[in-house]
Amino acid sequence: MMSALISAATPTTTWYLVLSALLFGIGTVGVLVRRNPLVMFMCIELMLNAINLSFVAFAKRMGDIGGQTTVFFVMVVAAAEVVVGLGIIVSIMRKRPGANVDDISALKG
Amino acid sequence: MELFVFVVAAAMILAGAIGVVVRSHPVHAALSLILTLFGVAVMFVAQEAHFLAAVQVIVYAGAIVVLFLFVIMLLGVDRTEDIKTEPFKVQRPLAVIVGLGVIGLVTAAVVASRDVVSSRGSGLVTPDMADPDSNIRQLSRSVFGDYVVAFEVTSVLLVVAVVGTVLLTRRVKPVVEKAS
Numbered sequence: 001m002m003s004a005l006i007s008a009a010t011p012t013t014t015w016y017l018v019l020s021a022l023l024f025g026i027g028t029v030g031v032l033v034r035r036n037p038l039v040m041f042m043c044i045e046l047m048l049n050a051i052n053l054s055f056v057a058f059a060k061r062m063g064d065i066g067g068q069t070t071v072f073f074v075m076v077v078a079a080a081e082v083v084v085g086l087g088i089i090v091s092i093m094r095k096r097p098g099a100n101v102d103d104i105s106a107l108k109g
Numbered sequence: 110m111e112l113f114v115f116v117v118a119a120a121m122i123l124a125g126a127i128g129v130v131v132r133s134h135p136v137h138a139a140l141s142l143i144l145t146l147f148g149v150a151v152m153f154v155a156q157e158a159h160f161l162a163a164v165q166v167i168v169y170a171g172a173i174v175v176l177f178l179f180v181i182m183l184l185g186v187d188r189t190e191d192i193k194t195e196p197f198k199v200q201r202p203l204a205v206i207v208g209l210g211v212i213g214l215v216t217a218a219v220v221a222s223r224d225v226v227s228s229r230g231s232g233l234v235t236p237d238m239a240d241p242d243s244n245i246r247q248l249s250r251s252v253f254g255d256y257v258v259a260f261e262v263t264s265v266l267l268v269v270a271v272v273g274t275v276l277l278t279r280r281v282k283p284v285v286e287k288a289s
Contacts, residue, residue: 009112011111011115012223014223016156018216018219019152022123023122023145025215026127026130028204029204030126032203034130036186038181039138042129052149053149056153062226065247066251068161068251071158073263075165076267078173083176083274086177088277089184090183091277093184093186
């Protein structure tokens with residue numbers, strides 16, 4: 001009885017999409033709550049991963065490799081974005097050690 | 110079995126994600142991020158995206174998190190941050206409300222439209238023992254065939270990102286006055 005129930009409940013695409021929504025929501029809360037720019041960046045990575053997960057789930061569901069190709073490009077752009085963002089953070093932190101995002105809300109030099 | 114993999118990987122993902130948000134030490138947050146990224150890689154394997162799972166481990170867990178840890182060490186911010194005091198009284202309740210709203214809306218949309226999305230196209234080729242690299246072949250046909258222009262533009266993007274970062278982080282040398 002129990003094993004039949006477990007074997008019947010195979011995860012469907014909806015499960016993956018709901019998990020992706022949870023991950024995206026946690027990332028959103030992190031970006032809104034945390035004030036350390038590095039940790040905010042990590043939360044943005046969480047949100048990107050949530051999107052990647054939903055793309056892969058849709059690729060499986062629709063039988064289309066295009067979803068996986070999109071994830072490939074998202075990863076490349078995420079890598080470029082991390083490089084630029086960390087460069088900005090390093091150059092700000094070098095001038096003001098220990099700055100958080102409220103201290104650097106004015107972008108003009 | 111599939112259910113077991115899903116539950117374990119989902120627990121990894123959610124535990125890691127919550128760890129990123131609530132851990133006050135930046136290094137601990139980065140390590141929690143690794144947990145999440147590995148969980149997502151497991152999900153990719155479960156969804157027959159084998160090449161993307163390998164890229165996920167190599168690029169994200171291997172390169173990006175190491176870059177994060179490197180910057181944390183370089184800047185010397187590897188100390189516990191005071192996250193008990195909140196700067197604005199309403200910020201955290203509002204953030205939680207926004208997060209729950211996002212989760213609720215997306216979940217409602219997903220559940221409401223769960224029967225709408227249907228299969229189309231030639232379908233994913235599931236790799237098996239007879240043809241283990243079919244996923245890579247299919248993905249590379251797509252990247253280097255249908256999306257080859259986007260692929261070339263991506264190379265331009267990477268060059269721009271590297272050059273821009275070098276320009277951003279370069280120390281301007283102080284002009285040395287020539288002793289006359």
